[in-house]
Amino acid sequence: MGVLALEMFPDEVPGVDWIGVTGDFVRVIDEKCDGCACCVRVCLGECFEIHDKKARVRSLARCMECAACWYVCPKEAIIFNWPQGGTGFRTDWG
Amino acid sequence: MEKETEESKEYDVIIVGAGFAGPVAAVKCARAGLKTLMLERSARVGEKVISGLTIPFHGFLFGPDFIREGNPPIERPVDGIINYIIRDIDSCDIEIDDSLRIPKPFSPVIAFGYNAYCRPFCEWEAQMAVNAGCELRTSTTVADVIKEDGKVAGVITEDGERIRARIVIDAEGSQGLVAVKAGVREKYPPEVISLADVYDYEMSKEDVDTVLGHTLRFCWAWDEENLAPPLGYGNGLMVWPYRRSVHFCQDQCLSLGEGRVSNLRKAFLEYHRNITTKLPWWRDEVQPRVKLRAHMWETFEIFVGLDKRLRNMPSCTDGMILIGDAAGLEGTELCDGVPAAWFSADIAADVAIEALFSNDTSKEFLKRYEERVRDHPMIQWSISGTNRYNLRFAQDLHDFEELKKYVHRGWGLACFTHVSTPLLKMILRFIREDPMIIDSWIRMFFRYYYNWVYERYDQRDFADRKGVNSAMKGTFSSFLFKSFIRGFAITLRFFSPFIRFAARVLEPVCVVANPLMGLLLPFFKGFLNFWAKLEPLTSRISDVSVELIKWSDPRIFERP
Ligand SMILES: Cc1cc2nc3c(=O)[nH]c(=O)nc-3n(C[C@H](O)[C@H](O)[C@H](O)COP(=O)(O)OP(=O)(O)OC[C@H]3O[C@@H](n4cnc5c(N)ncnc54)[C@H](O)[C@@H]3O)c2cc1C
Ligand code: SF4
Ligand code: SF4
Numbered sequence: 001m002g003v004l005a006l007e008m009f010p011d012e013v014p015g016v017d018w019i020g021v022t023g024d025f026v027r028v029i030d031e032k033c034d035g036c037a038c039c040v041r042v043c044l045g046e047c048f049e050i051h052d053k054k055a056r057v058r059s060l061a062r063c064m065e066c067a068a069c070w071y072v073c074p075k076e077a078i079i080f081n082w083p084q085g086g087t088g089f090r091t092d093w094g
Numbered sequence: 095m096e097k098e099t100e101e102s103k104e105y106d107v108i109i110v111g112a113g114f115a116g117p118v119a120a121v122k123c124a125r126a127g128l129k130t131l132m133l134e135r136s137a138r139v140g141e142k143v144i145s146g147l148t149i150p151f152h153g154f155l156f157g158p159d160f161i162r163e164g165n166p167p168i169e170r171p172v173d174g175i176i177n178y179i180i181r182d183i184d185s186c187d188i189e190i191d192d193s194l195r196i197p198k199p200f201s202p203v204i205a206f207g208y209n210a211y212c213r214p215f216c217e218w219e220a221q222m223a224v225n226a227g228c229e230l231r232t233s234t235t236v237a238d239v240i241k242e243d244g245k246v247a248g249v250i251t252e253d254g255e256r257i258r259a260r261i262v263i264d265a266e267g268s269q270g271l272v273a274v275k276a277g278v279r280e281k282y283p284p285e286v287i288s289l290a291d292v293y294d295y296e297m298s299k300e301d302v303d304t305v306l307g308h309t310l311r312f313c314w315a316w317d318e319e320n321l322a323p324p325l326g327y328g329n330g331l332m333v334w335p336y337r338r339s340v341h342f343c344q345d346q347c348l349s350l351g352e353g354r355v356s357n358l359r360k361a362f363l364e365y366h367r368n369i370t371t372k373l374p375w376w377r378d379e380v381q382p383r384v385k386l387r388a389h390m391w392e393t394f395e396i397f398v399g400l401d402k403r404l405r406n407m408p409s410c411t412d413g414m415i416l417i418g419d420a421a422g423l424e425g426t427e428l429c430d431g432v433p434a435a436w437f438s439a440d441i442a443a444d445v446a447i448e449a450l451f452s453n454d455t456s457k458e459f460l461k462r463y464e465e466r467v468r469d470h471p472m473i474q475w476s477i478s479g480t481n482r483y484n485l486r487f488a489q490d491l492h493d494f495e496e497l498k499k500y501v502h503r504g505w506g507l508a509c510f511t512h513v514s515t516p517l518l519k520m521i522l523r524f525i526r527e528d529p530m531i532i533d534s535w536i537r538m539f540f541r542y543y544y545n546w547v548y549e550r551y552d553q554r555d556f557a558d559r560k561g562v563n564s565a566m567k568g569t570f571s572s573f574l575f576k577s578f579i580r581g582f583a584i585t586l587r588f589f590s591p592f593i594r595f596a597a598r599v600l601e602p603v604c605v606v607a608n609p610l611m612g613l614l615l616p617f618f619k620g621f622l623n624f625w626a627k628l629e630p631l632t633s634r635i636s637d638v639s640v641e642l643i644k645w646s647d648p649r650i651f652e653r654p
Binding site for chain 1: 135136138140142143144145212232234235252269271281282284289291339348353355356357358359362386388392
């Protein structure tokens with residue numbers, strides 16, 4: 001997985017900036033998570049990792065706020081909100 | 095997290111989200127004299143909207159008049175689609191279906207649609223709303239709605255501020271966090287959500303002009319080709335030529351049914367590499383001329399309209415209406431959500447105005463919004479197309495003929511076997527209402543083309559008429575267009591009663607347009623083939639008319 005990540009993001013995600021202090025807008029509820037890793041497989045920003053058979057948010061530094069993780073989680077274990085207004089990703093090329 | 099704040103102001107209407115739909119509703123409400131507030135979570139409007147994007151012509155023809163009569167920032171007019179149907183990439187076994195093209199001399203002035211970047215376009219729309227008197231607050235995320243006796247009475251921001259409104263129009267986009275929280279609709283299942291992996295490449299304008307021109311390119315391939323995302327679940331690869339850039343998107347449904355979620359990160363990476371190194375036209379013509387500028391991803395709803403249960407989910411409740419993607423109105427075929435977002439925003443604003451003037455914002459009253467959406471031929475057409483969905487069966491059977499058939503029906507000439515009736519219905523509805531709309535449509539195509547050439551957009555400085563390179567030419571072409579447009583308008587006005595009558599008579603009859611097109615398609619194709627043979631002549635006419643437009647005074651194409 002690490003190798004894959006390097007291939008996809010040589011340095012950073014071009015053309016996108018991340019602003020400000022977003023807060024923990026994506027969270028995993030441990031009790032509900034069964035470690036199926038669906039969230040890991042769909043997140044293009046590599047925001048999740050599996051630790052002790054549970055998903056956890058590694059970093060939201062490349063989160064594009066797409067909500068794919070929230071949609072696919074079969075256990076409703078992901079709490080998804082928007083980051084604080086005016087923070088998070090921004091782009092001119094969407 | 096609710097803060098004890100005094101309930102600040104009360105508004106007539108609050109609009110959540112300033113994407114494509116929100117500002118359209120805002121303009122109409124503000125113009126009707128309603129006290130309107132639009133809330134947007136991004137710092138700058140449009141900077142969180144990720145899309146394709148070709149906005150198809152019908153959005154402009156039947157959408158809000160301020161867009162049709164305005165000068166929004168567009169990237170390039172589009173004249174049609176080239177489909178690459180790939181049997182085997184290594185031996186370059188590729189078939190082409192480019193039957194859906196606006197023929198010369200009409201193209202590129204009469205366009206199939208307009209490409210645009212979301213940030214400037216949404217920003218332009220929002221500015222129009224502000225000009226109309228709407229208040230806009232950015233960097234403000236709506237977290238929930240205020241509920242009183244089960245009725246929506248305003249919104250609560252993330253900071254706990256409670257802002258009251260008599261009606262809330264929710265234009266927050268497909269995720270619908272507020273709509274789900276307010277209990278209007280459920281969260282959509284992953285089977286109807288597609289993840290789009292979007293790239294933006296810089297390319298010189300001359301190169302875009304010669305390599306890609308004005309035509310969209312779609313690719314369709316078998317799973318094993320690892321090229322375009324697997325067709326089996328209705329996915330594809332799309333390439334859009336912009337002014338000085340190429341926009342590229344591959345997308346794939348999040349879940350393949352039965353809870354199967356594939357490793358999309360791995361798949362997208364592999365497809366992207368294969369496309370850029372193996373697909374002949376990308377590898378040889380595009381790749382050497384481009385520089386990667388941006389990489390983004392976003393989910394969008396794709397088959398909501400095909401699922402009966404989802405389709406019947408409410409899009410209003412007491413005091414609240416959902417519009418655009420929030421209401422599940424994304425197209426199922428072209429993934430064209432913007433026209434439906436505009437149409438639904440227009441309808442919602444009408445209903446909100448009626449509701450406020452009748453002092454009744456109950457669900458019962460607001461249901462007329464749902465009825466009008468159900469009665470809108472183009473919205474219904476766009477959320478019920480099955481060709482992209484049906485590609486999965488061609489995939490299962492590995493049947494190339496089936497695959498070609500669905501591609502031809504979805505993005506080839508055979509789309510006229512399903513779009514003719516709704517399109518004609520809309521045209522006749524508008525003409526019946528006011529025959530002078532035809533004049534607006536024609537002026538729009540001319541003006542948009544002129545605007546594209548000179549990057550002449552509202553809210554932006556530009557040297558007006560910098561295209562007029564000689565006063566003589568300018569006077570000549572302006573005279574020509576003025577005479578044509580004035581003459582056309584006078585004729586139209588003169589025959590108005592007759593045109594109205596004809597539209598009324600024809601409207602019920604247009605249900606036969608689809609089956610008729612089915613029968614006439616071979617003749618239609620034959621005619622287009624014959625027409626294509628006239629290319630040297632038609633191209634010349636097209637070039638001359640483009641030159642004339644460039645020399646003209648653009649004010650001729652504005653509302654008189
Ligand atoms: C990759 C891709 C390609 C596409 N291609 C095309 C195409 O070619 N043609 C076409 O017509 N359509 C296309 N679409 C669809 C089109 O982008 C959408 O249908 C359209 O953006 C819907 O408009 P909307 O106003 O409903 O939602 P959006 O445009 O998504 O706007 C929602 C706005 O609300 C804001 N917001 C969200 N939640 C909150 C909140 N809680 N508080 C405050 N603000 C909030 C967001 O920041 C955003 O600005 C494409 C979509 C994608 C993802
Ligand atoms: S919202 Fe999208 S980018 Fe962010 S963590 Fe979820 S899947 Fe990853
Ligand atoms: S998809 Fe849900 S259940 Fe599966 S690992 Fe991620 S958070 Fe846990």
